[in-house]
Amino acid sequence: MGPLGNGFDLEAYENEGKRLLVVGGGIGVAPIKGLVEALSNSNHEIDVIIGFRDLPYLDNELKKHSQNLIVVSENDASYVLGYVTQPFESALKSRAYDMIFACGPDIMLNKLAAIANGSGNKIQLLMEEKMACGIGACLVCTCKTREGDFGFKHVRMCKEGPVFYGSEVIFDEA
Numbered sequence: 754m755g756p757l758g759n760g761f762d763l764e765a766y767e768n769e770g771k772r773l774l775v776v777g778g779g780i781g782v783a784p785i786k787g788l789v790e791a792l793s794n795s796n797h798e799i800d801v802i803i804g805f806r807d808l809p810y811l812d813n814e815l816k817k818h819s820q821n822l823i824v825v826s827e828n829d830a831s832y833v834l835g836y837v838t839q840p841f842e843s844a845l846k847s848r849a850y851d852m853i854f855a856c857g858p859d860i861m862l863n864k865l866a867a868i869a870n871g872s873g874n875k876i877q878l879l880m881e882e883k884m885a886c887g888i889g890a891c892l893v894c895t896c897k898t899r900e901g902d903f904g905f906k907h908v909r910m911c912k913e914g915p916v917f918y919g920s921e922v923i924f925d926e927a
C-alpha cells in the first residue's frame with residue numbers, strides 16, 4: 754500500500770536554476786535518490802551531503818546527479834569523519850540555498866532543522882516513523898507541529914506528513 758501521505762513541496766522548483774541542498778542519513782539516503790534525480794532534470798544546482806555509520810550506499814548514483822557530493826562516515830576515515838551536521842553548517846555558511854531537503858533519523862533532522870531555522874534557511878524534512886494502519890486511524894505515527902490553541906498539535910505522518918517544514922515540527926528532546 755502506498756505511497757502514503759504527502760511528498761516534498763516541489764512546486765517552486767519546476768523552474769530551473771535554483772540552488773538546492775539535499776541531506777540524507779542512514780536509511781534516509783534511499784528516499785533522497787529519487788528526489789535528487791527528479792530535481793536534476795530541471796537544471797538546478799544541487800549539493801548533496803549523505804551520512805552513514807560505516808560504508809556508504811547510493812553515493813555513485815547521487816554523484817551523477819549533483820554538483821557536489823560530501824560523504825560522511827562515523828567510523829570510516831576514507832570519508833569525511835563525523836556527522837552530517839558539520840558539513841551542513843559549513844555549507845550554509847559558504848553559500849545561500851533556495852531550499853534544503855532532508856531525510857534521516859529524528860536526531861539528525863532535529864539538529865538540521867535547528868541549524869537551518871537559526872540561519873534563516875527553509876528546510877523540508879521527510880520524517881521517519883513506524884506506521885501501522887496507514888490510513889490515519891491508529892495514531893501510531895504522530896508527531897507534534899506548532900499550531901492550534903495549545904501551541905502544538907499531533908499530526909499523522911501517514912496523512913498530513915511525512916514531509917513537514919523544519920519550522921513546523923516540535924521534536925521530542927532526547
Ligand code: FES
Nearest residue numbers: 885887889892911
Ligand atoms: S499509521 Fe495509523 S494513523 Fe498513521
